Amino acid sequence: xxxxxxxxxxxxxxxxxxxxxxxxxxxxxxxxxxxxxxxxxxxxxxxxxxxxxxxxxxxxxxxxxxxxxxxxxxxxxxxxxxxxxxxxxxxxxxxxxxxxxxxxxxxxxxxxxxxxxxxxxxxxxxxxxxxxxxxxxxxxxxxxxxxxxxxxxxxxxxxxxxxxxxxxxxxxxxxxxxxxxxxxxxxxxxxxxxxxxxxxxxxxxxxxxxxxxxxxxxxxxxxxxxxxxxxxxxxxxxxxxxxxxxxxxxxxxxxxxxxxxxxxxxxxxxxxxxxxxxxxxxxxxxxxxx
Amino acid sequence: xxxxxxxxxxxxxxxxxxxxxxxxxxxxxxxxxxxxxxxxxxxxxxxxxxxxxxxxxxxxxxxxxxxxxxxxxxxxxxxxxxxxxxxxxxxxxxxxxxxxxxxxxxxxxxxxxxxxxxxxxxxxxxxxxxxxxxxxxxxxxxxxxxxxxxxxxxxxxxxxxxxxxxxxxxxxxxxxxxxxxxxxxxxxxxxxxxxxxxxxxxxxxxxxxxxxxxxxxxxxxxxxxxxxxxxxxxxxxxxxxxxxxxxxxxxxxxxxxxxxxxxxxxxxxxxxxxxxxxxxxxxxxxxxxxxxxxxxxxxxxxxxxxxxxxxxxxxxxxxxxxxxxxxxxxxxxxxxxxxxxxxxxxxxxxx
Amino acid sequence: xxxxxxxxxxxxxxxxxxxxxxxxxxxxxxxxxxxxxxxxxxxxxxxxxxxxxxxxxxxxxxxxxxxxxxxxxxxxxxxxxxxxxxxxxxxxxxxxxxxxxxxxxxxxxxxxxxxxxxxxxxxxxxxxxxxxxxxxxxxxxxxxxxxxxxxxxxxxxxxxxxxxxxxxxxxxxxxxxxxxxxxxxxxxxxxxxxxxxxxxxxxxxxxxxxxxxxxxxxxxxxxxxxxxxxxxxxxxxxxxxxxxxxxxxxxxxxxxxxxxxxxxxxxxxxxxxxxxxxxxxxxxxxxxxxxxxxxxxxxxxxxxxxxxxxxxxxx
Numbered sequence: 001x002x003x004x005x006x007x008x009x010x011x012x013x014x015x016x017x018x019x020x021x022x023x024x025x026x027x028x029x030x031x032x033x034x035x036x037x038x039x040x041x042x043x044x045x046x047x048x049x050x051x052x053x054x055x056x057x058x059x060x061x062x063x064x065x066x067x068x069x070x071x072x073x074x075x076x077x078x079x080x081x082x083x084x085x086x087x088x089x090x091x092x093x094x095x096x097x098x099x100x101x102x103x104x105x106x107x108x109x110x111x112x113x114x115x116x117x118x119x120x121x122x123x124x125x126x127x128x129x130x131x132x133x134x135x136x137x138x139x140x141x142x143x144x145x146x147x148x149x150x151x152x153x154x155x156x157x158x159x160x161x162x163x164x165x166x167x168x169x170x171x172x173x174x175x176x177x178x179x180x181x182x183x184x185x186x187x188x189x190x191x192x193x194x195x196x197x198x199x200x201x202x203x204x205x206x207x208x209x210x211x212x213x214x215x216x217x218x219x220x221x222x223x224x225x226x227x228x229x230x231x232x233x234x235x236x237x238x239x240x241x242x243x244x245x246x247x248x249x250x251x252x253x254x255x256x257x258x259x260x261x262x263x264x265x266x267x268x269x270x271x272x273x274x275x276x277x278x279x280x281x282x283x284x285x286x287x288x289x290x
Numbered sequence: 291x292x293x294x295x296x297x298x299x300x301x302x303x304x305x306x307x308x309x310x311x312x313x314x315x316x317x318x319x320x321x322x323x324x325x326x327x328x329x330x331x332x333x334x335x336x337x338x339x340x341x342x343x344x345x346x347x348x349x350x351x352x353x354x355x356x357x358x359x360x361x362x363x364x365x366x367x368x369x370x371x372x373x374x375x376x377x378x379x380x381x382x383x384x385x386x387x388x389x390x391x392x393x394x395x396x397x398x399x400x401x402x403x404x405x406x407x408x409x410x411x412x413x414x415x416x417x418x419x420x421x422x423x424x425x426x427x428x429x430x431x432x433x434x435x436x437x438x439x440x441x442x443x444x445x446x447x448x449x450x451x452x453x454x455x456x457x458x459x460x461x462x463x464x465x466x467x468x469x470x471x472x473x474x475x476x477x478x479x480x481x482x483x484x485x486x487x488x489x490x491x492x493x494x495x496x497x498x499x500x501x502x503x504x505x506x507x508x509x510x511x512x513x514x515x516x517x518x519x520x521x522x523x524x525x526x527x528x529x530x531x532x533x534x535x536x537x538x539x540x541x542x543x544x545x546x547x548x549x550x551x552x553x554x555x556x557x558x559x560x561x562x563x564x565x566x567x568x569x570x571x572x573x574x575x576x577x578x579x580x581x582x583x584x585x586x587x588x589x590x591x592x593x594x595x596x597x598x599x600x601x602x603x604x605x606x607x608x609x610x611x612x613x614x615x616x617x618x619x620x621x622x623x624x625x626x627x628x629x630x631x632x633x634x635x636x637x638x639x640x641x
Numbered sequence: 642x643x644x645x646x647x648x649x650x651x652x653x654x655x656x657x658x659x660x661x662x663x664x665x666x667x668x669x670x671x672x673x674x675x676x677x678x679x680x681x682x683x684x685x686x687x688x689x690x691x692x693x694x695x696x697x698x699x700x701x702x703x704x705x706x707x708x709x710x711x712x713x714x715x716x717x718x719x720x721x722x723x724x725x726x727x728x729x730x731x732x733x734x735x736x737x738x739x740x741x742x743x744x745x746x747x748x749x750x751x752x753x754x755x756x757x758x759x760x761x762x763x764x765x766x767x768x769x770x771x772x773x774x775x776x777x778x779x780x781x782x783x784x785x786x787x788x789x790x791x792x793x794x795x796x797x798x799x800x801x802x803x804x805x806x807x808x809x810x811x812x813x814x815x816x817x818x819x820x821x822x823x824x825x826x827x828x829x830x831x832x833x834x835x836x837x838x839x840x841x842x843x844x845x846x847x848x849x850x851x852x853x854x855x856x857x858x859x860x861x862x863x864x865x866x867x868x869x870x871x872x873x874x875x876x877x878x879x880x881x882x883x884x885x886x887x888x889x890x891x892x893x894x895x896x897x898x899x900x901x902x903x904x905x906x907x908x909x910x911x912x913x914x915x916x917x918x919x920x921x922x923x924x925x926x927x928x929x930x931x932x933x934x935x936x937x938x939x940x941x942x943x944x945x946x947x948x949x950x951x952x953x954x955x956x
Contacts, residue, residue, distance in 0.1 A: 125656070125657075125660070126660075128653075128657050128660075129657055129660035129661055129663075129664055130664070132657055132658075132660070132661045132932050132935060132936045133661070133664070133890075133928070133931075133932045133935070134889075134890035134891070134893040134894050134931060134932070134935055135890060135891065135894050136893070136894025136895075136897060136898075137893065137894065137897070137912070137928055137931055137932070138668075140897070140912065140913075140916065141665075141668045141669070141924065141928055142668060144916040144924060145668060145669060217783070221785045224785050224787075224788075225785050225786075225787065225894070225898055228785070228787045228898065228901075228902075229897070229898070229901060229913055230917070231916070241785075241787070244787070244788070244791065245787075248791070248902075251791065251794065251795055251799060252799045255795060258791060262784075262788055262791070262792075265784075265785070265788065266780075266783050266784055266788070269782075269783040269784070270779065270780065270783035273779060273782060273783055274779065366860060368856060368859055368860060394864075397859075397862045397863070397864060398862060399862065400859070400860055400861065400862035401860060401861035401862030401863070402862055405860070405861075406857075406860040408853060408856065408857055408860070410853060413852060413853035413854060414853050414854055414857045415854055415857070416854040416858070416872055416875075416876070417854075417876065417951070417952055418875045418876050418879075418950065418951055418952065419872070419875070427861070427863065427867075428861050428862070431861075431862065431863060431864075431867075432862060463951045463952075465951075465952060476857070479857075479861065
C-alpha cells in the first residue's frame with residue numbers, strides 16, 4: 001500500500017466517532033431485543049398471562065386474539081406464555097453452559113497456556129478427546145444418559161463448550177505471558193497464582209467475554225436442537241425447540257404456532273451473534289478454528 | 291551476457307500508436323492522485339510533470355511519504371481505489387494516454403510494455419506457485435507462447451539474471467530461495483516481455499548491501515544492452531547516483547527539483563536537496579561528529595501549507611515562502627524555490 | 642513430511658482414539674440409570690432382572706466390561722440391540738449409505754454456492770452484493786438446521802406443493818427419485834453450512850488480495866479472473882480445506898436433525914431411536930463408530946493439507 005498511508009499519523013479517534021461506529025442501528029436493536037427478552041423472562045411469572053401448561057382445548061390452534069395474545073397450540077396452550085417460559089429455558093441454559101465453559105474451560109486453558117509442559121499436554125490431550133466427538137452427538141449422549149432436565153442440558157452443552165473456551169484461553173494466555181508486564185512481575189518475585197490472577201486474567205476478560213456472546217448464541221441453538229429431538233427439558237415444560245417439534249404436523253393449517261417461537265429464536269440468536277462479532281472485532285481476536 | 295533474441299520467437303508486433311521515434315517515451319503531465327484518509331483528502335501525488343526519453347534512466351528520490359511510490363503506482367494504474375482516486379493529469383506512453391485506457395486495455399500494457407519491480411522480494415512472489423510458473427505465465431499471456439516455449443523462455447531469463455542452477459529453480463517454490471535470488475526472479479518476471487519501460491520501486495532497499503550492488507549492476511547492464519527506459523525510485527541518493535541519467539526530487543507529493551543527475555547533485559538549487567545531500571554520512575568526516583539530519587517532519591498530506599511545503603524546515607526560509615508556492619521552473623535543471631542555493635555545492639564522491 | 646513427524650502424528654492419533662473409546666464407555670455406563678429396569682419395565686421381578694443382568698454382562702466389574710467391549714469392538718462386534726437382537730454393526734452399516742450420501746451432497750452443494758459467492762464478495766468487498774451476502778449469512782447462521790428445514794418444507798411442500806415433506810427413496814427406486822427425496826434435507830443442511838464456508842473464504846481471500854504478490858500479478862498484466870481464481874484462491878483454499886474437514890462434525894449433528902425431521906433412514910435416526918428406546922449398546926456403538934470415523938477423517942484432512950501446501954511440505 002502507499003507509503004503515504006503507512007506513514008499517516010496514528011488515528012486519534014474522538015470519543016464521539018467511536019460511539020458512532022460502535023453503536024449503530026443493528027447493535028441498538030440487538031441490545032433492545034435482548035433486554036426485552038431478559039426482562040420478560042424475569043418478570044414473566046408475575047405477569048397476568050395464562051399458565052403455559054394449561055390446556056384449553058376449545059382454543060385449539062387459535063389465532064392471535066384477545067384470549068391468547070399470540071395464539072394457542074394444538075392443545076390449546078397459550079403460545080405467548082410457552083414462548084416466554086421457553087425463553088427462560090434458553091437463557092438459563094445459555095448462561096449456565098457459557099459459565100461452565102468459561103470457568104472450567106477458560107481456567108484449564110489458562111493453566112495450560114501458562115505452565116506449558118506436562119500440564120499443557122494433559123489438558124490439551126483431554127480437550128482433543130472431547131473434540132473428537134461431533135458436538136451434537138456428545139450432547140445427545142450426555143443427556144441420554146443423565147435424563148432430560150434443565151440442569152442436565154446445561155451440563156451437556158457446557159461440557160461441549162469446555163474445549164472451545166480452553167483453546168481460546170490458552171491461545172490468549174500464550175500471547176500475554178510473553179508480554180513485558182508479566183516478565184516484570186516474575187522478576188519481582190511474584191508467585192504464579194498471583195501472576196495468573198492479576199496480570200494475565202484481566203487481559204483475557206475482553207476476548208473471552210466477546211467469545212462468550214457468540215457461544216451463548218450457539219448454546220441457544222444447541223438447546224433448541226436438543227429440544228427438537230425431545231432431549232431438552234421434559235414435557236410438558238416448554239422449550240423453543242420442543243414447541244416447534246410438537247407442532248410440526250400442523251404446519252399447514254396453523255403455521256403461526258411454529259413461526260412465533262421460530263421468530264423468537266431467530267431474533268435472539270441473531271442479536272447475540274451480532275453483538276458477539278462486533279465485540280470480537282473490537283478486541284481484534286483471532287479465533288483458532290471455530 | 292546478451293539475451294538471445296532469436297532463441298524464442300516473439301510473435302506480435304508491438305501494439306499502440308507509435309509516437310515520433312525520437313520523441314520522449316513517457317510524458318507525465320499534471321498527474322494528481324488523492325487518497326481518502328480518516329483525516330481528510332491526502333494529495334499524495336500533486337501536479338507531477340516530467341518526461342522520459344527512451345533509453346534514459348530517471349531516478350525519483352525523496353523521503354518516506356514524499357509520494358514517490360504512489361507516483362510509480364499511478365503511472366502503472368495500480369493505485370487501489372478505494373481509498374485512492376485518480377484526480378487528473380495525463381500519462382502519455384508512446385503518445386497514448388494510459389489514464390484514459392480501460393482496465394482491460396491497461397492490463398495488456400502492464401507486464402509487456404511497462405513493467406514494475408517492487409520493493410520487498412520476500413512478499414512479491416506467490417508462495418504457493420512455482421518460480422517457473424510465475425515467470426512463464428507472463429509470456430504465455432502477453433506473447434501467446436505455448437507451455438514449452440514459455441518454460442524455455444523462463445529458463446533463459448533465470449540464466450540472464452544470474453541465478454545459479456536455473457533448471458532446478460524453475461520447479462522450486464519461492465521460500466526455497468534467498469532474498470537476493472528472489473529479487474532476481476522478480477526482475478526476470480519484469481523483463482520477460484522486453485518492456486520498453488521498467489519502473490523499479492526501491493528494488494534494493496530490502497536487500498543486504500552486497501546484494502544491492504549486484505542487483506544494481508544487473509539492472510544497469512540490462513538497461514544499457516536492451517535500450518530500456520527506467521524509472522528508479524529510491525530514498526537513497528547514493529544508490530541512484532551511479533545509475534541515473536536524470537533525477538527528480540520529490541517532497542510532499544510534488545517534484546521540487548529536476549534535472550541531469552550530475553547537475554542536481556553537484557549544484558542543488560532547492561534547499562531540500564541540499565539538506566538531503568548533507569545528511570548522507572561521509573566516510574571522511576571525523577568520527578563521533580553529529581549526523582546532519584533535516585530538522586522537523588514532513589507535513590501532513592491532508593493539511594498542506596499554503597506556501598512552499600518545505601518552508602517550515604528550510605534554513606533559508608523567508609516570509610514569501612509561507613504565502614506563495616513556488617512552481618517548478620528552469621531547464622534543463624528545474625527547481626521550485628524562491629531563494630535557491632546559489633553556491634555550487636561540490637561533493638567528492640557519493641559512494 | 643519426515644518419518645518422525647508421521648510417527649508422532651500416528652501415535653497421538655492412536656492415543657486420541659483410545660481416549661475416545663474410554664470416553665464413550667464412560668458416557669454410556671458410568672452414569673445413573675439402569676438399562677435393565679428400563680428394558681423390562683417397573684414391575685419386573687428380581688429374578689428376571691438378575692437373569693438379564695447376567696445376559697447383558699452387567700454384573701461384571703466395570704474394567705472387565707470395558708476391555709470386553711473394546712476387544713469385541715476391535716473385531717467389529719459392537720454387540721447387539723437389547724430389543725431387536727440385531728447386531729449393532731450390521732445396523733450401522735445398513736444405514737450408513739443414507740447418511741454418507743446426505744453428507745457428501747451437502748458438502749458439494751454448500752461449496753458450490755459458498756466458493757463463488759465468497760470469491761466475489763472478497764473481490765468486491767463493501768459492494769451491495771457483499772453486504773447482502775454477509776447479511777444473509779448472519780441470518781442463516783442464526784437459524785438451526787431444523788428451522789431452515791421447516792421453512793423449506795413450508796415453502797416447497799405446503800405452499801408450492803413441489804416436493805415431498807418427508808420420506809426417503811433409495812437409489813434402487815431410481816436416481817431421480819432418490820435425489821428428489823433428498824433435495825430438501827440436503828438444501829436445509831447446506832444452507833446452514835454455506836455461511837460458515839463463505840465467511841471463512843471471504844475473510845481469507847480479502848487478506849490474500851492485500852498481499853504484495855497480488856499487486857505484482859496485477860503489475861504483470863494478469864486479467865482479474867486469473868488473479869482471483871489462480872493467484873488468490875490457491876493460498877486461501879488451504880484453510881478452506883481444513884475447515885471443510887473439521888466442519889464434518891457440525892454436519893453430522895445437522896444430519897441427525899434432518900434425518901429426524903425428514904424421516905430419512907440414516908445413522909442419525911437410528912441414534913435418536915436408540916435413545917428413546919434406551920438401547921444403550923446401540924447408542925454406544927454408534928457413538929464410537931462416528932467419533933472414530935470423525936477422528937480419522939480429520940487426520941486424513943490434516944495429512945492432505947500438509948501434502949498439498951508447499952509452504953509446509955517443502956524445506
